[in-house]
Amino acid sequence: xxxxxxxxxxxxxxxxxxxxxxxxxxxxLQVRPGERVxxxxxxxxxxxxxxxxxxxxxxxxxxxxxxxxxxxxGLKPYEINRLGLARSFQVSNLFTRLTVFxxxxxxxxxxxxxxxxxxxxxxxxxxxxxxxxxxxxxxxLHKRRDVQAMNLTYAEQRALxxxxxxxxxxxxxxxxxxTAGMSKSETARFVNLIREVTVGKTLLTVEHDMxxxxxxxxxxxxxxxxxVIAFDTPERVRANERVQxxxxxxxxxxxxxxxxxxxx
Amino acid sequence: MHHPGKxxxxxPYNVGRWVVWGLYAIVxxxxxxxxxxxxxxxxxxxxxxxxxxxxAFNMLLGQGGMLSFGHAVYSGLGSxxxxxxxxxxxAGTLALPVSLVPVVGGLAGMAVSILLGxxxxxxxxxxxxxxxxxxxxxxxAMSLMFPGFFGGEGGISGNxxxxxxxxxxxxxxxxxxxxxxxxYTFVCTAAMFAFTRTPLGRMLNAVRDNPERVEFVGxxxxxxxxxxxxxxxxxxxxxxxxxxxxxxxxxxxxxxxxRSGAFLLFTxxxxxxxxxxxxxxxxxxxLALVLLSELTQAWLLYLGLVFTFMVMYAPGGISSLIMMNxxxxxxxxxxxxxxxxxxxxxxxxxxLAGSGAMIEMLYHLQLNQAxxxxxxxxxxxxxxxxxxxxxxxxxxxxxxxxxxxxxxxxFVREWGETQEWIEKEIKRREAAL
Numbered sequence: 174x175x176x177x178x179x180x181x182x183x184x185x186x187x188x189x190x191x192x193x194x195x196x197x198x199x200x201x202l203q204v205r206p207g208e209r210v211x212x213x214x215x216x217x218x219x220x221x222x223x224x225x226x227x228x229x230x231x232x233x234x235x236x237x238x239x240x241x242x243x244x245x246x247g248l249k250p251y252e253i254n255r256l257g258l259a260r261s262f263q264v265s266n267l268f269t270r271l272t273v274f275x276x277x278x279x280x281x282x283x284x285x286x287x288x289x290x291x292x293x294x295x296x297x298x299x300x301x302x303x304x305x306x307x308x309x310x311x312x313x314l315h316k317r318r319d320v321q322a323m324n325l326t327y328a329e330q331r332a333l334x335x336x337x338x339x340x341x342x343x344x345x346x347x348x349x350x351x352t353a354g355m356s357k358s359e360t361a362r363f364v365n366l367i368r369e370v371t372v373g374k375t376l377l378t379v380e381h382d383m384x385x386x387x388x389x390x391x392x393x394x395x396x397x398x399x400x401v402i403a404f405d406t407p408e409r410v411r412a413n414e415r416v417q418x419x420x421x422x423x424x425x426x427x428x429x430x431x432x433x434x435x436x437x
Numbered sequence: 438m439h440h441p442g443k444x445x446x447x448x449p450y451n452v453g454r455w456v457v458w459g460l461y462a463i464v465x466x467x468x469x470x471x472x473x474x475x476x477x478x479x480x481x482x483x484x485x486x487x488x489x490x491x492x493a494f495n496m497l498l499g500q501g502g503m504l505s506f507g508h509a510v511y512s513g514l515g516s517x518x519x520x521x522x523x524x525x526x527x528a529g530t531l532a533l534p535v536s537l538v539p540v541v542g543g544l545a546g547m548a549v550s551i552l553l554g555x556x557x558x559x560x561x562x563x564x565x566x567x568x569x570x571x572x573x574x575x576x577x578a579m580s581l582m583f584p585g586f587f588g589g590e591g592g593i594s595g596n597x598x599x600x601x602x603x604x605x606x607x608x609x610x611x612x613x614x615x616x617x618x619x620x621y622t623f624v625c626t627a628a629m630f631a632f633t634r635t636p637l638g639r640m641l642n643a644v645r646d647n648p649e650r651v652e653f654v655g656x657x658x659x660x661x662x663x664x665x666x667x668x669x670x671x672x673x674x675x676x677x678x679x680x681x682x683x684x685x686x687x688x689x690x691x692x693x694x695x696r697s698g699a700f701l702l703f704t705x706x707x708x709x710x711x712x713x714x715x716x717x718x719x720x721x722x723x724l725a726l727v728l729l730s731e732l733t734q735a736w737l738l739y740l741g742l743v744f745t746f747m748v749m750y751a752p753g754g755i756s757s758l759i760m761m762n763x764x765x766x767x768x769x770x771x772x773x774x775x776x777x778x779x780x781x782x783x784x785x786x787x788x789l790a791g792s793g794a795m796i797e798m799l800y801h802l803q804l805n806q807a808x809x810x811x812x813x814x815x816x817x818x819x820x821x822x823x824x825x826x827x828x829x830x831x832x833x834x835x836x837x838x839x840x841x842x843x844x845x846x847x848f849v850r851e852w853g854e855t856q857e858w859i860e861k862e863i864k865r866r867e868a869a870l
Contacts, residue, residue, distance in 0.1 A: 283655030
């Protein structure tokens with residue numbers, strides 16, 4: 174964008190402490206525009222915390238976070254969002270009493286310049302209504318248009334969660350465990366959906382399912398104890414000894430063991 | 438581009454809405470012709486004033502999820518600014534038509550809420566409620582400290598027949614003022630309804646539901662709350678300005694916590710979930726404050742009981758009860774429930790008779806000693822010092838409670854079955870799409 178950085182998102186030695194405990198210990202990452210990055214790591218590695226720092230939910234203790242070359246650490250979530258970064262949440266975070274359509278419309282209003290206007294009618298906001306309808310079809314909830322978000326099924330809520338995230342047209346999308354709690358078939362459907370709705374965007378996603386990770390990501394960032402210990406293509410990350418040692422070896426072994434157990 | 442399965446296309450004209458608004462206008466137009474006594478005219482005027490206030494209060498409570506304990510500050514200060522303006526018009530120092538005095542009240546309410554709302558809306562939820570309580574106490578304390586502006590115990594009085602009459606309208610007769618109030622009520626209701634259809638109005642709902650997520654779709658929740666608060670303050674001020682014209686006297690109690698509590702209580706009773714709920718609440722407020730308080734000394738007790746039951750059993754207020762039954766009616770299932778409703782009403786009345794008799798006797802003993810132990814209640818003669826009356830009342834109450842509980846259980850079962858049927862029917866229709 175403005176500074177014309179070659180990176181859509183860049184983290185430079187980002188640190189975050191809660192009290193005396195340092196959760197993020199100098200994480201660095203350089204994501205190019207259009208890349209799909211899966212952030213993996215053991216529980217408690219700080220994946221969600223990292224997303225919270227990037228999206229402005231928490232302030233970082235030190236280090237720089239740059240969005241398209243522009244420093245965004247210390248900004249409020251809404252300021253970061255206006256600069257073109259949107260995120261979803263691990264636990265669905267919807268406008269519970271509003272309908273599917275209204276949820277999506279709320280998510281597009283700022284990006285289309287409606288700001289705090291109370292001198293225009295929503296009914297006349299053609300572009301916002303059209304965009305909300307469009308996203309609703311993308312996430313396949315058009316048949317549930319007038320259902321309140323709290324009355325949706327779990328999978329529908331997860332879809333709406335992603336719909337709200339992408340609706341504003343942000344260039345950088347962070348998805349925090351988008352497939353958490355879903356069945357195998359739902360997960361497969363969801364991976365396709367995520368791929369469809371994030372075409373041309375820079376995508377960062379926290380994911381536990383290794384099948385999803387290797388299927389969706391161009392690059393994998395491995396976060397262990399608040400540090401990015403590897404950031405590379407899936408093949409190279411898989412072969413990386415340090416990763417094997419710290420994390421992936423055990424996870425893969427576990428999943429293979431599970432599959433083996435399931436086969437019997 | 439348009440999906441064949443899509444059923445909804447946006448409809449710019451909504452016939453039902455025109456009918457509802459037309460009826461609203463007609464009711465206000467015709468009401469004083471049907472209820473012609475001076476008492477009913479006074480009450481109708483007060484209802485209009487209360488409707489604006491409760492709707493404005495609900496911009497925060499129902500639409501923004503902000504519970505204000507001190508909202509009388511904005512209507513009350515609007516009243517004071519309006520009455521001072523009126524007195525300037527009377528004195529000839531200000532050439533302003535009397536019909537525009539309420540607008541001055543509105544602007545005052547707005548200015549005050551720009552000032553105080555900035556602090557208040559920095560927080561949401563419980564801290565917000567606490568700050569409104571504090572601000573309310575602050576202004577109440579100030580009203581005693583500045584008798585020049587607030588008029589001390591006697592308040593500030595004025596005369597609404599001031600300045601040049603316009604087309605012979607002086608606002609001297611109550612009926613003329615009533616129609617002024619009616620016009621303001623209609624316009625303010627329309628404006629507040631329109632507000633709910635704007636981007637800001639919708640984002641206010643989003644802030645109510647999930648302030649955190651709002652921050653991640655680009656909006657500063659604090660600004661959303663602040664603007665809504667100012668808009669609410671403006672309409673509260675208009676209501677206060679109309680009250681100043683109506684009563685021609687403004688005393689410090691208009692900014693009191695009691696008044697704030699009344700807005701909260703009746704808005705809630707009417708129902709904060711639906712836009713029209715506070716209108717019902719406002720009508721009830723005037724009926725309770727004017728009629729019920731005449732009927733019985735224990736009216737606050739009855740009001741408290743009703744409020745408690747409402748919070749416990751129907752937190753959506755009367756408007757949500759209406760809407761739930763309209764839904765049942767829309768599915769053609771209301772008729773079977775009518776018998777239960779009649780039974781509930783009948784047994785409820787028996788409870789009211791029994792408990793009412795006891796409450797009235799108690800009040801009579803405490804407050805009306807000098808009048809002797811005899812009193813009239815619902816046409817029956819009771820003797821507050823006679824055990825027969827107490828036993829009789831207790832007996833009626835016990836019977837009422839037993840019968841009511843029986844019908845209530847029956848009703849709950851029927852209601853549950855009806856709702857289940859409707860849910861299934863909705864699913865079936867959805868699947869058929």
